[in-house]
Amino acid sequence: MKEQLGKIKAEALAEIGNAEQSNTLNDIRIKFLGKKGVLTAILRGMGDLAPEERPVIGEIVNQVRQSIEKALDDRGLTLAAREQQVKLAQETLDIFLPGRSPRMGHAHPLQLVLEEIEDIFLGMGFTIAEGPEVEQDYYNFEALNLPKDHPARDMHDSLYITPEVLLRTHTSPVQIRTMERMHPNPIRIIAPGRVYRRDALDASHSPMFLQLEGLLVDKGVTFGDLKGVLTLFAKKFYGEDRQIRMRPSFFPFTEPSAEVDVSCGCLGKGCRVCKGTGWIEILGAGSVNPIVLKMAGYDPEEVSGFAFGMGIERIAMRKYDINDIRVFYENDQRFLNQF
Ligand code: PHE
Numbered sequence: 001m002k003e004q005l006g007k008i009k010a011e012a013l014a015e016i017g018n019a020e021q022s023n024t025l026n027d028i029r030i031k032f033l034g035k036k037g038v039l040t041a042i043l044r045g046m047g048d049l050a051p052e053e054r055p056v057i058g059e060i061v062n063q064v065r066q067s068i069e070k071a072l073d074d075r076g077l078t079l080a081a082r083e084q085q086v087k088l089a090q091e092t093l094d095i096f097l098p099g100r101s102p103r104m105g106h107a108h109p110l111q112l113v114l115e116e117i118e119d120i121f122l123g124m125g126f127t128i129a130e131g132p133e134v135e136q137d138y139y140n141f142e143a144l145n146l147p148k149d150h151p152a153r154d155m156h157d158s159l160y161i162t163p164e165v166l167l168r169t170h171t172s173p174v175q176i177r178t179m180e181r182m183h184p185n186p187i188r189i190i191a192p193g194r195v196y197r198r199d200a201l202d203a204s205h206s207p208m209f210l211q212l213e214g215l216l217v218d219k220g221v222t223f224g225d226l227k228g229v230l231t232l233f234a235k236k237f238y239g240e241d242r243q244i245r246m247r248p249s250f251f252p253f254t255e256p257s258a259e260v261d262v263s264c265g266c267l268g269k270g271c272r273v274c275k276g277t278g279w280i281e282i283l284g285a286g287s288v289n290p291i292v293l294k295m296a297g298y299d300p301e302e303v304s305g306f307a308f309g310m311g312i313e314r315i316a317m318r319k320y321d322i323n324d325i326r327v328f329y330e331n332d333q334r335f336l337n338q339f
Helices: 002-018 022-033 038-048 053-090 109-123 151-155 173-182 223-238 290-295 312-320
Strands: 134-136 159-162 165-167 187-196 208-218 244-251 254-263 279-288 304-311
Touching: 002 022, 002 038, 002 053, 022 038, 022 053, 038 053, 109 187, 109 208, 109 223, 109 312, 173 187, 173 208, 173 290, 208 223, 208 279, 208 312, 223 244, 223 254, 223 279, 223 304, 244 279, 254 304, 279 290, 279 312, 290 304, 304 312
Parallel strands: none
Antiparallel strands: 134 165, 159 165, 187 208, 208 304, 244 254, 254 279, 279 304
């Protein structure tokens, strides 16, 4: 019996040593130590032994059981460690792999220019006002001293929705809306926004473009104040070495009216941008026509004001040296990514 036990032990240890997977060890455990296992069978047979032999054999069975258990445990640990290694190697995460960075957007060049201009006027104490793009004829024309038969209406190729409603042709109606809302208080606003004209799209025209309007109304405002504000704007936007000049012009809602030019970066030497003249036209302006003040509820004997309006695309085109207005609206990433 001793001999048999020795064989069982040797057999078990050999099998354990050969096991390459931890679940094989479980089969071996059942085979030798389980309820129907080899060792249990031996224990059952103990009844046939002489009484004095039983404790001796019992002792040996226990030793064999312990040896097998220990071998199973040791081999189990070895295999578990090895399997862990394999698993880790398979599931390796490369934590140094660069992540996928989100694609960053940025402001449109027209927005950049608009914000730069807005900041300059906000710095002078102007606030931002808004008005609707679908506008009443009254605000777009009538209240700006452009009655129905006024020839100056021809300058604006308007897009009408009904006989009394149109897409605003300029931001000047915001002057009227602000005056109606504010009178008799002083006003100092800028009004940026989209405007619409019945123009075919080509390199220098777009049926929709951006303007920025300015309006200041208070006691004792003079044409000199207008010149001062616009000079400051030109120096801040174009550079301290720049100057402005005013040429007589006509707008029904300002009197007197002027076209305002800024001196060119070529400093009068003459270049492609100023076409050799040394000056670049940037905006229209003037003192608010007393007729307009009166229609909007202000007393022209009490207050006076000035207004100006500029086209954002033209200013942006010159700033970034762009010669075709259409690139602003085409959303071509190769163009937009440059800003
Ligand atoms: N509204 C004028 C235009 O669109 C510009 C302007 C605004 C002129 C304010 C004078 C004063 O051409």
